[in-house]
Amino acid sequence: MFMGGLPRWEYILHLFVNGFHFAAIAVYLAIKLIITDEGLILVRDLSSYKNFDMFHFIAIKILPGAIVIAIIHVITSIKKTAMYWNQLRAKILCC
Numbered sequence: 897m898f899m900g901g902l903p904r905w906e907y908i909l910h911l912f913v914n915g916f917h918f919a920a921i922a923v924y925l926a927i928k929l930i931i932t933d934e935g936l937i938l939v940r941d942l943s944s945y946k947n948f949d950m951f952h953f954i955a956i957k958i959l960p961g962a963i964v965i966a967i968i969h970v971i972t973s974i975k976k977t978a979m980y981w982n983q984l985r986a987k988i989l990c991c
Contacts, residue, residue: 913965920958927951 927945930937942948971977 917962 927942928939930939942951945951968981972981
């Protein structure tokens with residue numbers, strides 16, 4: 897175990913996933929906000945952008961995985977289910 901209980905590969909995976917997630921949010925905000933002399937303007941309709949179809953496709957594909965990961969994080973934050981998760985992970989690692 898490495899740094900508080902998780903294996904090294906899980907920390908590496910978290911690093912890449914968090915970096916990708918942050919980049920996706922930064923791109924979304926860059927598209928959604930326009931800076932003018934009066935301040936920030938929030939773009940309500942993104943469908944007029946050239947690559948909106950690709951943006952929508954990627955967002956739809958990423959969302960289910962993000963929901964699953966969020967549920968796993970909530971489940972493993974509960975002590976009883978965390979013990980079950982650790983037992984399951986130990987079975988996978990041993991064989």
